Amino acid sequence: MKYTSLNENLKFSRIIAGCMRTLDAGMDGNKLRNFVHNCMDMGIDTFDHAPVYGAGRCEKIFGDEVLRKDPELRSKIKIVTKAGIILPGQKGNKHIFYDSTKSNLLAEMDASLNRLGTDHVDLLLIHRPDVLSNPEETAEALTEIVKAGKALNVGVSNYEPAQFEALQKYLPYKLVANQMEFSVKATYNFFNGVVDNAQMNKTALMAWSPLGGGSVFKGEDEQSVRLRTVLETIAKEHQTDIDVVMYAFVLKHPAEIMPITGTMNVGRVKNAVDALELDLTYDEWYAILAASRGFDVP
Numbered sequence: 001m002k003y004t005s006l007n008e009n010l011k012f013s014r015i016i017a018g019c020m021r022t023l024d025a026g027m028d029g030n031k032l033r034n035f036v037h038n039c040m041d042m043g044i045d046t047f048d049h050a051p052v053y054g055a056g057r058c059e060k061i062f063g064d065e066v067l068r069k070d071p072e073l074r075s076k077i078k079i080v081t082k083a084g085i086i087l088p089g090q091k092g093n094k095h096i097f098y099d100s101t102k103s104n105l106l107a108e109m110d111a112s113l114n115r116l117g118t119d120h121v122d123l124l125l126i127h128r129p130d131v132l133s134n135p136e137e138t139a140e141a142l143t144e145i146v147k148a149g150k151a152l153n154v155g156v157s158n159y160e161p162a163q164f165e166a167l168q169k170y171l172p173y174k175l176v177a178n179q180m181e182f183s184v185k186a187t188y189n190f191f192n193g194v195v196d197n198a199q200m201n202k203t204a205l206m207a208w209s210p211l212g213g214g215s216v217f218k219g220e221d222e223q224s225v226r227l228r229t230v231l232e233t234i235a236k237e238h239q240t241d242i243d244v245v246m247y248a249f250v251l252k253h254p255a256e257i258m259p260i261t262g263t264m265n266v267g268r269v270k271n272a273v274d275a276l277e278l279d280l281t282y283d284e285w286y287a288i289l290a291a292s293r294g295f296d297v298p
Contacts, residue, residue, distance in 0.1 A: 001043020002276055004256045006176040006204040010122060010153055012046040012078055014251070015272045016206060018260040019049050022058040025264035029065030036066055038266045040076065042273050048179075048206075048260050049116070050082040050127060051108055055090075056115055063117030074118055080206075081116070082127035082157060083108035100130035102141035109145050124151035125179055129163045139170035146173055155179070155204075161197035168201075177204040182250050182257055184227055185212030187292050195255050210250045210259035210272075211243055223292060230291040234284050240274070247275035249288050 002014040017039045022032065036047070049059050059081065067074055084100050086093060105126075113119060124145060126138065142154045155177030156164060168175050178198060180189045186209070189195060198205050216227050231242040238245070250259050261269050280288075290296045 001273065004204055004258055006123070006153065007174065010078075010176065012204070012258060013044045014256070014258055014276060015042075015044050015269070016046045016048050016080070016258050016260045017044050017269065018208075018262050019047055019058050019062060020053040021262060021264055022061060023054040027061065027264055029061070029069070031264075032061060032065050033069065035264055035266060036073070036077070039269060042270060044269070044273070045076065046078040046080065046122075046258075048080045049112070050085075051112055051115075052082075052085045052087055052127070055087060056111070059112055059115040063115050067117040078122040079116065079118065080123045080125065081112045081121050082125045083112070084127045084130060098128050098130035098133075100126055100133040100138045100141075102137050102144075105138065105141040106144065109150050113150060120149055121151050123153045123155055123177060125155045125157045125177065126159070126167075128158045129156070129160075135166045136170045139167055143172060153177075157206075157208075161193045164197060164201075164203075174201075175203060177206055179206040179208055179260070181209055182207035182259075183210050183212035184231070184246050184249050184288055184292050185216060185223065187289060190253075195253065199255050205255050205257045207250050207257050207259045209262060211246050211262065216242070216246065223294065226291040226294065227288070230287050234280070234288070238278060240278065241271055243268070244271050244275045244278055245280070245288075247272045248278040248280050249285060251275055252280050252285050 003011045004014055005011050051059065083105050084098050086097050086099050088094060088096055145151045146154060153176045154173060155175050157179035159178055164178060180194055182189055216224050231245050235242045235245050247259055250257050259272060261272050263269060
């Protein structure tokens with residue numbers, strides 16, 4: 001396993017295990033514990049959560065069946081969670097909305113810790129930028145959370161460069177990560193300043209949906225067909241599966257983007273780990289980019 005340093009005190013496995021589909025996969029306690037230990041055997045030490053995954057139940061089963069059953073495991077893994085999305089009905093609301101007010105962030109942090117069965121997370125992310133947010137107030141909440149030791153580090157998710165800089169301006173701590181969409185299907189964040197801003201500030205990048213939601217495998221839209229043709233050719237040349245090539249596309253960038261797996265299938269997680277050993281050539285990488293966008297670079 002390869003690892004990426006987010007700062008001098010925090011290092012994540014280059015492949016991160018996403019826990020969003022814990023309930024969808026029908027995970028009970030034994031299955032989830034086996035999944036966690038299988039990930040650890042592959043060198044994966046970082047697990048990605050959010051309160052909105054299963055409306056909090058994904059965090060709760062992880063806390064009840066993994067951390068509370070094996071308290072010593074906590075010191076061996078890194079936990080990421082998020083805050084700031086309010087689901088319909090959560091507060092008597094009809095619509096989903098974002099809330100980065102101080103009161104909400106503090107409350108969500110405490111609720112996540114309670115569900116996860118731990119006194120701290122290694123990284124707390126603002127899940128999505130709240131259009132109504134006051135960055136100074138949001139920074140005040142994050143500062144209080146870090147000072148209390150409830151989150152050892154803070155970052156953001158889905159933040160564009162200006163949003164990132166506005167929040168960072170009011171923080172005494174460095175935002176150590178930005179979790180964004182990166183995949184062979186979604187390449188826009190390579191071109192909108194997100195990656196450049198991260199490299200300039202030495203901010204770690206995490207990739208959600210690194211397989212593009214899986215539509216490449218069977219999708220009949222023009223982009224999926226183009227991509228599948230190119231990916232199958234490259235996979236055949238390297239005697240591997242196309243999802244390995246898809247992960248390798250994200251991993252190739254020197255920003256050391258960390259893909260978050262979206263599966264609870266250990267074999268499929270292993271394909272992500274195997275991708276660490278596949279170093280695509282520039283010709284292969286740009287061929288995938290061209291297939292994704294429908295045209296070559298100028």
